[in-house]
Amino acid sequence: MSELVIETTGLRKEFRSRRGGLRVAVQGLDLAVPAGGVHGFLGPNGSGKTTTIRMLLGLARPTAGTMRLFGRPVPAQLPHVIGRVGAVVESPKFSPNFSGRRNLQLLAGAIGATPARVDHAIETVRLTGRDKDRYRSYSLGMKQRLAIAATLLKQPDLMILDEPTNGLDPAGIREIRETIRDLGSSGVTVLLSSHILAEVQQVCTSATIIGAGRLLASGTVDELLGSGSAYRLVAPDTAAAAEVLDRAGFVPSHVDGAVHVEADDPGELTRVLGEAGIWLTELAPLRADLESYFLELTEGEQLGEPTAAQRAGGAA
CATH class of the missing domain: 3.30.70.100 (Alpha-Beta Plaits)
Known part of the structure; x- marks a missing residue:
């Protein structure tokens, strides 16, 4: 069995509303991400994906459950593993008047990364030839690729990308998709959070599908969809x-x-x-597509009715 880079058991996160009510963002989530390749973390907006990622990164504390990164319990041992993790959760701040390369050089200097890492990061995200242009002239897709390049300076073993194609035009989406494929094939484990089902189907080798903070299904894309005859x-x-x-x-x-x-x-x-x-x-x-599969899994969920997976005895 492959080493699990990310593992959560019974993960739960509750929020108190201003009116004193209780809102459950994540409920009993068991997440298992194997080493290598691109793992899709799929669910509609508001399903608990970002909350889960924030808990894994120590930005939010779980109400209940356990989490492990590279086999280490987090957040207790997060300082021991955070150096192996790169994440693009929110839009990073870069100097608009500096070039993309200069921005990366400043970041590299701050963490003690070599100039060679800057070169490698630029090449990996396919910004060669545009790296000396000012950041303010970059398209949204280029800015997102520079954000990924910044996280690559630390040579992470795990890359967490939260909705990386949000707001991008088709060309930008294609650029990010190609970058993610390159990362997955290079040996970096990528957790790709997305609500775009076609995106996950095109770039991921495995996926976890959640809805309303609950696990609906998990496995390789072929296992989820069936190889079909x-x-x-x-x-x-x-x-x-x-x-x-x-x-x-x-x-x-x-x-x-x-x-x-x-x-x-x-x-x-x-x-x-x-x-x-x-x-x-x-x-x-x-073969089935993820959109059809996802709609089947979440059928009736918004009405509070059992989903197809629950009627069949639970998700995989």
Whole structure:
């Protein structure tokens, strides 16, 4: 079993409202983030993601439960592990009149990081060529990448990113997405907090889904969605393709100009059709998307009704 970089058990956070009432932001959360890759921390706004991150970083104290970073209990031993953690939770403050590189050099000097680390951080977040431009001329996406570069100066083993694409245009989102992929493949464990389901599905190897401060599901993306054995195929004559598959014992269906069919081996589909003189122009696996899965998990939650996961006996 992989080492757990982040582990929480029964984590709970309560807040007192101004009227004296009690609000529970996180309730009984069990979170397990394995070492390596990008782990999505997924949930709608207000689901408790940021509160959980703040507790892990020692910025808020839990009401109940336990937390561990790299196997060490936090916040008690946070000083022993915080040097291994980089986090972008809020927009950092940089000097607008200094270049991106100069801002990083000042930060590096403050923590004793070498000039080589500045170079490496700039290269990692793909700011080479723009690093000598003034910070105030940067787009929102570039500013966010500079924030990530600043945390890389300490060479963290764990990077925590809280909604890093908020407010970005499509180009900025793509830039951050590529940076996150690079970090995950470089050996850094990334905890990516997001409410954008497609974003998590595109960059994460595993994910935890929460709603109203509770764990709904956790596992690899393939485990959550299922590898599936259904395929979407397109041919010049989809009706003829469906007829051939039907005669061969498959159960095809017509969906939006394509044929959907289940098969243990996609090669068998191409063989059967090829022998009938039908050549495919498209063959792709069908699998659930995180949006559909998430909506199923949270069905009825806002009404206080049991979710689909609860009706089935609880989330994974």
